[in-house]
Amino acid sequence: MPTYEYECVECAHRFEVFQSIKSDPVKQCAKCGAAVRRLIGSGVGVIFKGSGFYVTDYKKGAAPCASSSKDAPAAATACESCAKNESCS
Secondary structure: OOEEEEEEOOOOOEEEEEOOOOOOOOOEOOOOOOEEEEOOOOOOOOOOOOOOOOHHHOOOOOOOOHHHOOOOOOOOOOOHHHHOOOOOO
16 A cells, blocks of 8 residues: 655645555645645655575576687677677677
């Protein structure tokens, strides 16, 4: 359930309410009873639970360039795709 933030139109009192998405918005200030408006929140941060990520969670890397093979001369330069960090074709 999300937390909504409200501000009173009269006394500028700010408060948060933990409520269901389906619930009606709060209409009165808890401090003075005047009308309130719901503020736009920044959302929630992403929460990662569990033991972490695995190598299999990532996209497979591109095949190594032919210019970087062991048979290529030492003075050989990388192909244009490798220079741009793209996969070789």
